[in-house]
Amino acid sequence: MAMLEALQAAPVSSNARTDVSALSVSNQTGYRAFKAGGFEFRRDEYFARLSWPGGTHIMPIDVFLRAMMRDVAWGFFYGAVNFDSVFGTINHYGEVTMFAGRFNGAYVAASRNYEERFSSAALMGVFKEILSDWTNSGYDPFAAPMETGTPWGTKNGGNDDAITRQRVTAKRMVGLPGDTPVRTDETGFPVNRQFADVEQDQPLVECEPGFEHEVSGFNLFGYLSRSDVTWNPSVCSVVGESLFCPTSEEFILPVEHGNDRCEWFLQLSDEITWDVKDKETGKPRARVLMRAGDICCMPADIRHQGYSTKRSMLLVWENGASKIPQMIAEGTAPVVPVEF
Numbered sequence: 001m002a003m004l005e006a007l008q009a010a011p012v013s014s015n016a017r018t019d020v021s022a023l024s025v026s027n028q029t030g031y032r033a034f035k036a037g038g039f040e041f042r043r044d045e046y047f048a049r050l051s052w053p054g055g056t057h058i059m060p061i062d063v064f065l066r067a068m069m070r071d072v073a074w075g076f077f078y079g080a081v082n083f084d085s086v087f088g089t090i091n092h093y094g095e096v097t098m099f100a101g102r103f104n105g106a107y108v109a110a111s112r113n114y115e116e117r118f119s120s121a122a123l124m125g126v127f128k129e130i131l132s133d134w135t136n137s138g139y140d141p142f143a144a145p146m147e148t149g150t151p152w153g154t155k156n157g158g159n160d161d162a163i164t165r166q167r168v169t170a171k172r173m174v175g176l177p178g179d180t181p182v183r184t185d186e187t188g189f190p191v192n193r194q195f196a197d198v199e200q201d202q203p204l205v206e207c208e209p210g211f212e213h214e215v216s217g218f219n220l221f222g223y224l225s226r227s228d229v230t231w232n233p234s235v236c237s238v239v240g241e242s243l244f245c246p247t248s249e250e251f252i253l254p255v256e257h258g259n260d261r262c263e264w265f266l267q268l269s270d271e272i273t274w275d276v277k278d279k280e281t282g283k284p285r286a287r288v289l290m291r292a293g294d295i296c297c298m299p300a301d302i303r304h305q306g307y308s309t310k311r312s313m314l315l316v317w318e319n320g321a322s323k324i325p326q327m328i329a330e331g332t333a334p335v336v337p338v339e340f
């Protein structure tokens with residue numbers, strides 16, 4: 001789920017849009033409006049208000065900001081990030097499509113869907129500006145609702161410390177020399193209130209002299225118990241294209257993720273309920289209850305959104321190979337991991 005930096009470095013075609021800009025500040029609300037291609041973004045006390053040639057859309061501002069936080073932090077992610085049933089982005093790894101109604105069966109049937117393709121760098125720039133301007137002091141769109149303030153009201157300061165957290169992207173594995181470090185109280189990662197019972201000891205690794213940089217281990221449960229954000233799968237180990245992206249989850253996955261490849265979920269603790277829908281139309285396909293120890297694979301032709309009341313631990317296992325979306329689109333790779 002979390003992207004390797006290399007996947008983001010694809011070349012940009014000459015016709016990808018780069019026309020993004022900040023518009024004026026509203027005298028009524030204090031919030032700035034923004035423009036990206038034909039899309040315009042405005043917020044008021046309760047809502048994000050979007051418009052594009054031929055359509056408009058309204059989203060509750062908390063839903064919009066939580067989704068925008070993930071789209072920014074994940075670098076547009078794999079496949080489609082549906083902020084809701086209408087608006088979202090599709091990652092082409094170097095370029096990104098912003099759409100309205102593209103994955104909504106009713107919009108498509110009525111030919112009311114609309115999309116534009118941008119350079120990823122240009123769209124990311126304005127998305128970061130929107131997130132910064134529209135996030136008020138005391139509100140953290142990365143946090144669980146019970147661990148932050150509220151996003152409502154007119155413009156009131158900002159919270160750039162919360163929305164510019166660096167996402168973990170281990171090059172080999174958490175804890176190896178020169179790689180992303182394990183989390184501790186001292187480095188600003190206290191144990192979360194809902195993981196107070198998680199053991200915090202670390203494995204003792206005794207390796208042959210000369211292999212200190214190659215052999216390592218860390219307490220993954222302890223590491224996840226100290227995550228300060230929710231629904232933020234981060235690369236914690238890499239073997240070739242195999243990426244382990246564990247994360248801690250509370251409340252709702254703020255986006256409906258439309259997969260462009262198969263994606264394995266290993267429920268490490270507690271439970272998550274998943275709504276699984278058709279990727280293209282949004283029609284319901286399944287509801288999956290995963291309890292600790294359960295493993296499932298989300299197919300490549302679905303979108304999914306999860307619900308977790310008690311903060312839980314989830315290991316997301318990705319094949320990061322950049323050729324997979326094209327192979328699935330061409331039909332040379334299956335949309336499921338195994339066929340019986």
Ligand SMILES: [Fe+2]
Nearest residue numbers: 257259263298
């Ligand atoms: Fe997914």
